[in-house]
Amino acid sequence: MKSHKPDVVIVGGGIGGLAAALQLARHGIQNVTVLERAEEFGEVGAGLQLAPNASRVLDELGLLDSVARTAFCPSRLVLRDAIGGDEITALRTDDHFTARYGYPYLVAHRVDLHRALLDACTESENITLVAGVTVTHIKQNSTGVQVRCADGTAYDGGVAIGADGINSAVRQQLIGDGVPKGAGYVAYRGTVPVDEVIESTGARELTDMVIWIGPSMHLVQYPVRGGQLCNQVAVFRSDNYGGDAHEWGTPAELEARFEMAAAPVRRSVTLIDTSRRWEMFDREPTAGWVDGRIALLGDAAHPMFQYLAQGACQALEDAQILGRSVGDPQGIEHGLKQYEEQRFARASTVQTRARMFGEVLHTGGSMAAMRDYMLRRRSELDYEPVDWLYLANP
Ligand SMILES: Cc1cc2nc3c(=O)[nH]c(=O)nc-3n(C[C@H](O)[C@H](O)[C@H](O)COP(=O)(O)OP(=O)(O)OC[C@H]3O[C@@H](n4cnc5c(N)ncnc54)[C@H](O)[C@@H]3O)c2cc1C
Structure with a gap:
């Protein structure tokens, strides 16, 4: 049997x-x-x-x-414009969120x-x-x-x-x-004391999970270890991917890609450890x-x-x-x-x-303008777009 x-x-x-x-x-x-x-x-x-x-x-x-x-437990999940610096949209992850998803x-x-x-x-x-x-x-x-x-x-x-x-x-x-399948994108990531990120962004505190989005790049920031450390992940597309260049996705490219970003983003990226890179697959x-x-x-x-x-x-x-x-x-x-x-x-x-x-995150030009126009009209309590993912039985 x-x-x-x-x-x-x-x-x-x-x-x-x-x-x-x-x-x-x-x-x-x-x-x-x-x-x-x-x-x-x-x-x-x-x-x-x-x-x-x-x-x-x-x-x-x-x-x-x-x-x-x-x-x-972050207060909100936030998308910000990596170039202009302003907030595009957010989703509250406080009691309303926990009540909805359990x-x-x-x-x-x-x-x-x-x-x-x-x-x-x-x-x-x-x-x-x-x-x-x-x-x-x-x-x-x-x-x-x-x-x-x-x-x-x-x-x-x-x-x-x-x-x-x-x-x-x-x-x-x-x-x-x-x-x-590679996509020509790489990530550099690491944790730093939260105060260093607060200083570089000029924020009063860091209680949100923030993604700064821009053309072919983004930067993620959120607190971990009870809020003592900040996790940062800088992601970008390398123009050297798939070409003749000996190396691609290098720290020098990281710096160049984020050069056009707003000052808080640029300063935060300099805090990330660049000794190891992760290719995106x-x-x-x-x-x-x-x-x-x-x-x-x-x-x-x-x-x-x-x-x-x-x-x-x-x-x-x-x-x-x-x-x-x-x-x-x-x-x-x-x-x-x-x-x-x-x-x-x-x-x-x-x-x-x-x-x-x-x-959607990495688009630029008029597509990005359209994205932002639509997202800016959302309420922070509009959970419907994520119900399929977070509800136990959607
Ligand atoms: C930059 C980045 C950010 C991410 N952020 C998130 C996030 O916020 N939330 C989220 O949910 N996910 C996130 N992920 C994805 C997440 O990290 C992975 O999906 C997850 O770790 C996969 O777990 P796994 O156990 O399937 O594989 P792995 O973590 O890769 O574990 C596989 C294990 O198998 C071992 N192994 C491999 N081959 C062999 C072998 N032949 N014999 C014996 N052992 C072997 C390896 O050593 C390893 O320990 C992120 C990924 C990246 C790259």
């Missing part, structure tokens, strides 16, 4: 992989192994926006309070979120964490999987989950669609996340631009639905198919709209 509670091997210990491990353990899987390529489980990067659809899943995992303790909009340090997930995994007697192993291939038959690693080790289970991020090896095995929505006993999750399944701040939120949603699918009375393979069926349309919509929203 088929077991409905197979052992599970997860490839990748990022936010998606750890959240999946916790959800699976919650749903009665007694043996979950998470394999991570890095020598230690951890996160790189700076801040992370956690919309109510993510807060909802964290609450289910019993982690919302601990994440909220070090996070920050959960807060949080902005957190990604290290803090990852740490909360990791601590919960460590405390679970059903989860084993293995660092320093790179998965190369997964074999499967009708009863189970064998996950093989570069060092010659192998891990047996009933199911394997590829949560191995944007350059997923498991995806290449399942879908085989090569390297993700996404893919077209592509079905085929599940093959028999192997499934993809998070960026491995649906890599998206960060413009809607939803990549990690969607990985958390995946984990929730995956957890529910493993007890499928018709067997695990049916359960995994149901998981993809329930998640594909939603994640694809977010993937597609994130790309569209990027185009």
